[in-house]
Amino acid sequence: MSPLIDRWPDLQRLVELAEEAGAIQVWLFGSALRSPSPRDLDVLVVYLDENVPRTLRSSTFLELLSPPIDLISMTPDEVDELNFLVTVPATRLYPRPSTDRAVAGKMAQETIREVREQERL
């Protein structure tokens, strides 16, 4: 299990919910990567089915968690177009990342490309 998930068990629950709902990827970014006591946990969920973020918002009181989870959800093409994972340091929580950061980033981009290709077909 990721040490970040160990530190904040609510993240584990969110990752499980995201996986059940059909999310493609879940990333942690923002101050939680730098501080053991961040004001909130910034989480990116990558999805294709627009019900995924809806399900996550309705499944849990994100605002009331400690620390609260600030969720942002993007489709793969938005992640690409906004260069999100290029400009923002992030750690992948789901699917479980490779320990090598460069490999993890490459795998993430490949996963997104594969999903987009499936979408086109």
Next chain:
Amino acid sequence: MASKLSENEDFEIGAVGDHGLSVTSRGKDRLTVVAEPIPEPFGLDELDAILSAYQGCEAIILIRRCPDVEVVETARARGVLVDTFGNVTGALESRGPMRDFQNRDEAYLRSRLQRSRYVSDVVRVGFGAWRVERSGLRDLVIITSARYEFPVDDLHELLGQNPNLEPDAVVVTNPYANGLSKRVVDAAVQAGMEIYLLNDFFGRLARQ
């Protein structure tokens, strides 16, 4: 809710009835009420019922729930803040009247818009929703996002938070916003709204 508020060491919390919380902070004792977390928008009837049952209520917290049209404005006219947990907590930490609380994003939006010679007032009408009153021009209803990114899901969420509002435009107010994706622009157009980054919205303020 009481336990969540208790995490703030400056607050002393007491229960008042089934849904009320007395919060003592900065020497002030203020009554807040947590609305029932049901799927329907929080309407004027429910506002009346709460204010009748909880005399002296200064704030109503909506959890995973949106206010209906006119509720935020009507409540404020009656001295009451209707807002999210985060903003009500901010208001409890502030010294001024709770109904006048502005979070950092709201203060920034107001300071920018009120510098325009076309804007006479900015009235909060929902969650991230505003009526921009203009001199000699019709009012514009806008919904805003202060995040760095504004993906299409955020647009859907904002519209969902203000279900009976018919905004003219959606405005991304973060000065460092990372542009607008094609997907979100298409979705706004499809919803019959204009979409702007804040700097571009100033041009819109001058037009009918």
